[in-house]
Amino acid sequence: MATATKSRTTSVVTLSIGFLCLLVTVALGLNIGGAADMFPTAGKAVWGFGGCAVALLICSIASWLHKPTSSELVSEADERNIAIRSQAAEKAFTLLSVLVPIGVLALFVSDQLSVAGVLIMIGLEVVAFLGYLLWIAKIQRSM
Numbered sequence: 001m002a003t004a005t006k007s008r009t010t011s012v013v014t015l016s017i018g019f020l021c022l023l024v025t026v027a028l029g030l031n032i033g034g035a036a037d038m039f040p041t042a043g044k045a046v047w048g049f050g051g052c053a054v055a056l057l058i059c060s061i062a063s064w065l066h067k068p069t070s071s072e073l074v075s076e077a078d079e080r081n082i083a084i085r086s087q088a089a090e091k092a093f094t095l096l097s098v099l100v101p102i103g104v105l106a107l108f109v110s111d112q113l114s115v116a117g118v119l120i121m122i123g124l125e126v127v128a129f130l131g132y133l134l135w136i137a138k139i140q141r142s143m
Contacts, residue, residue, distance in 0.1 A: 010063065011063040011064040014056050014059055014060035014063065015056070015057065015060035015061070017056055018053050018056030018057040018059075018060055019053075019057075021049045021050075021052045021053035021056060022049075022050075022053040022057070024049045024053075025046055025049040025050040025053055028042055028045050028046045028049065093128075097125070097128075100121065100125060101121075101122075101125065104118055104122075
């Protein structure tokens with residue numbers, strides 16, 4: 001049952017971010033409060049935020065509607081599967097922690113990303129790493 005609750009929580013967070021992207025899309029598309037004036041290419045921003053909104057909303061609704069079977073619940077609670085998912089998540093985080101800065105540097109050097117974009121990506125990298133450290137601290141306290 002804990003897995004179903006975790007899935008619901010993830011769905012709610014994803015849905016919330018999707019609605020936030022949808023609000024930004026509407027604000028940019030209708031230029032509410034001069035929001036479109038903040039971006040040199042507002043049309044690009046509308047399509048970007050709109051695409052993110054659609055993708056996040058579809059994923060969250062699909063996740064929300066999925067009802068796990070009893071065999072899925074047993075499989076998710078298996079300690080081996082938990083350990084495998086944990087190791088896979090750690091490896092993916094480590095890989096992305098290396099690839100994202102390299103990708104940002106490549107985009108910056110090829111003039112596809114501005115200094116502001118680089119700073120935003122660095123900020124996201126720092127936030128992700130802080131989240132990683134907080135999750136480790138939380139898990140260590142619970143054990």
